[in-house]
Amino acid sequence: MIHLQNLTLRREQRDILRGVDLEVGEGEHWVLLGRNGCGKTTVLEMIAGYMFPTSGTVDVLGNRYGTVDIREVRKQIGYIGASLIEKFTLYDPVWEIVAGGANAYLRIYEEAAPEIRERAHAELDRIGFGPMADQPFGTLSQGERKKVLLARTMMADPRLIILDEPCAGLDLYEREAYLEALRELAGRRLSMLYVTHHIEEIVPLFTHAALMAEGRIVAAGPKRETLTPDLLQEAFDVSLSLQWQDERPWIQVRKGASR
Numbered sequence: 001m002i003h004l005q006n007l008t009l010r011r012e013q014r015d016i017l018r019g020v021d022l023e024v025g026e027g028e029h030w031v032l033l034g035r036n037g038c039g040k041t042t043v044l045e046m047i048a049g050y051m052f053p054t055s056g057t058v059d060v061l062g063n064r065y066g067t068v069d070i071r072e073v074r075k076q077i078g079y080i081g082a083s084l085i086e087k088f089t090l091y092d093p094v095w096e097i098v099a100g101g102a103n104a105y106l107r108i109y110e111e112a113a114p115e116i117r118e119r120a121h122a123e124l125d126r127i128g129f130g131p132m133a134d135q136p137f138g139t140l141s142q143g144e145r146k147k148v149l150l151a152r153t154m155m156a157d158p159r160l161i162i163l164d165e166p167c168a169g170l171d172l173y174e175r176e177a178y179l180e181a182l183r184e185l186a187g188r189r190l191s192m193l194y195v196t197h198h199i200e201e202i203v204p205l206f207t208h209a210a211l212m213a214e215g216r217i218v219a220a221g222p223k224r225e226t227l228t229p230d231l232l233q234e235a236f237d238v239s240l241s242l243q244w245q246d247e248r249p250w251i252q253v254r255k256g257a258s259r
């Protein structure tokens with residue numbers, strides 16, 4: 001599904017990625033963790049084909065980047081980046097924002113085809129947003145807007161969804177609702193790659209985790225093997241303990257915080 005081999009990125013005399021290897025299999029759902037600036041978004045953008053490495057190879061869904069038309073590969077990838085939400089017009093009706101996902105349009109200027117309109121409504125019904133379909137996007141809460149963008153992403157029937165800190169800024173209720181919407185999607189035939197700074201967002205749907213530090217992957221594999229206090233301490237440089245409750249990891253920072 002995703003095969004990254006020895007990726008490096010050098011910008012302005014700085015090594016931003018230093019030999020990143022990552023192997024994501026079909027149906028696996030990965031979380032990528034690490035300190036600010038360690039290179040997480042850079043890796044996501046390389047997988048989505050928006051950025052290219054200085055050296056190394058990127059294979060996504062059986063395509064070696066550099067030898068294929070990346071726009072074709074991107075049609076199979078739903079990328080929910082940190083600034084996506086700002087691209088939409090607040091007075092457009094919710095259903096139109098979802099419908100635009102079928103062709104990656106930010107706005108629909110022509111009448112949407114009936115089947116696209118129907119599918120948009122079905123995606124909204126699925127998340128319980130049917131009654132809000134005609135409301136302007138701007139009248140929704142932040143959490144609701146994010147769920148609408150998730151529904152929009154599903155319009156293209158992606159095989160891979162990339163989510164960069166989708167729960168940032170959400171309150172507890174909205175965060176849990178968003179994670180529940182993700183859980184429902186996890187049953188479809190797709191893989192997820194999810195970046196977060198909040199360990200407790202690693203709900204049971206996630207199968208694997210990768211930890212990054214200073215442009216390198218310090219650990220990658222099944223989440224129970226990588227989300228250990230020692231490896232997390234190595235990635236975050238903070239002394240901590242970790243507990244699993246309801247199949248979710250919860251962190252306690254030890255006194256003295258950084259080591």
Ligand SMILES: Nc1ncnc2c1ncn2[C@@H]1O[C@H](COP(=O)(O)OP(=O)(O)OP(=O)(O)O)[C@@H](O)[C@H]1O
Pocket residue numbers: 011012016034035036037038039040041042043
């Ligand atoms: N085009 C660029 N030119 C120069 N430096 C860049 C460029 N893009 C990213 N960087 C730098 O690369 C490093 C990694 O950035 P990246 O956004 O991937 O980090 P991140 O792990 O996602 O961080 P955060 O958790 O804060 O979002 C940062 O120090 C950033 O300033």
